[in-house]
Amino acid sequence: MTPAERRQPVNRLASSLANRRQILLGLGGLAGATLWPAWTTGQDATPAPAPMPPLVIPEIELVGTNDALIFPSAISAGINAITVRNESDTIMHTFAMRIPDGLTDDDAIAALMTEDTPDWFGHTLFAGNPDEPQPGGGELTGYVFYVPGHYMAVNPFSDGIATSFDVAGEPWGRPAPVADFEVGLIDMAFLGFDEPIPAGPHLWRLTNHGTTWHDLTTLKAPDGSTVDDLFAAFETTPEDQVFPDGYMTTGGVGATSPGVSTWVELNLEPGTHIAACFLPGEDGLPHAFNGMITAFEVV
Ligand SMILES: [Cu+2]
Structure with a gap:
């Protein structure tokens, strides 16, 4: 040849x-x-290969209302740009999990409803997604990598409203977006908050380097406040209120499995913030109560 x-x-x-x-x-x-x-x-006159066509990343919306979670019933595998919009009047907190082959939506709902969660729940895939946009139309955009399978998205803050969807096709080919920041999630801490974070819109990549699920909530906090201040404030917060007065969610990512990366564009204002993982551990306590919480400055 x-x-x-x-x-x-x-x-x-x-x-x-x-x-x-x-x-x-x-x-x-x-x-x-x-x-x-x-x-x-290029030693001879063979023409250069034609320029590669653009690799189009699908743009998908996940909309939460007071009584529905709206998402396409089928999307393509690989990287998808996901915009989460909160049209409800309360905090929208969503996660998406792959239902293991052979199980049904009802099996998944049963697993979510019982305190005695089945074994598969602990090691099924939680893909991570932009999370906690502001009520009344707030939006957050990020990128999520989906492997093929059947999934369920759930918003536990609206009576466990769920919707299921299928992911099919070839997950290769769409390049991962280039992030401005890297945040690591480990058992039980965050990596990447040692230096102040610049204010304004930035794309964060979060990777779970741990052995169990993690998520990220960022909160705008009173300037100079500490993690202990937040815990103290929780003690006097009414039960029907998610976060204490003076603390406002500024976005994050939903449950993310070990080994998974997910991207979110956050737009933080200057001042003190808190990063926390509120997913429960085996002891039933949010990871934040076992150390997965830190204060950081945005400048
Ligand atoms: Cu965690």
């Missing part, structure tokens, strides 16, 4: 690029070691 003949499949693949998997599979079937120098030096 001449070098030109070897290049043909590569050029054809590059110019007809539908996703990266095609390229990877194509190169894997060729003599990569001899192919690479000829392909990169």
Whole structure:
């Protein structure tokens, strides 16, 4: 096979690029070691591969109202841009989980309703998603990677309203967005809040490096306040109020499984904030009560 003949499949693949998997599979079937120098030096008049077509990331809306959670019944696998809009009059807190093959929506709802959660619940996939947009139309946008399967999205703050959806197709090909910040979630702490965070809109990537589910809530707090101040304020907060007076949610991400990355654009104002994970652990307590909470400054 001449070098030109070897290049043909590569050029054809590059110019007809539908996703990266095609390229990877194509190169894997060729003599990569001899192919690479000829392909990169362009020693003859073979035209350069056509520019790659843009890889379009689907834009999907998740809308919460007082009595419904609205999401497409089917989306494509891979990275999706998710905008969560809160049209209810209270906090919207959502998560999406993959229901294991062979189980039904009813099985998933039963698992959510019982205190004695079944085994699968602890290791099914929680994909992470932008979370806690402001009531009355607030929006948060982020990026979520979905593997194929059947999912259920739940908003526990509106009487457990849920909707299920299917994810199908090839999850390869759409590149992960480039984030401004990296935040790590571990058992039981956050990584990445040692330095002040610049104010304004920034894309955060959160990765769960732990062994159990985690999420992130950011709260605008009274300037100079500490985690202890927040805990003290909770003690006098009425039961029907989610956060104490003076503390306002400024967005975060919903439940995220170990090994999963999820992205959210947060737009924080200067001042003291709190980052916390309120997901329950095996002891039934929110992780925040076991140390997964920190104050940080936005400047
Ligand atoms: Cu946690």
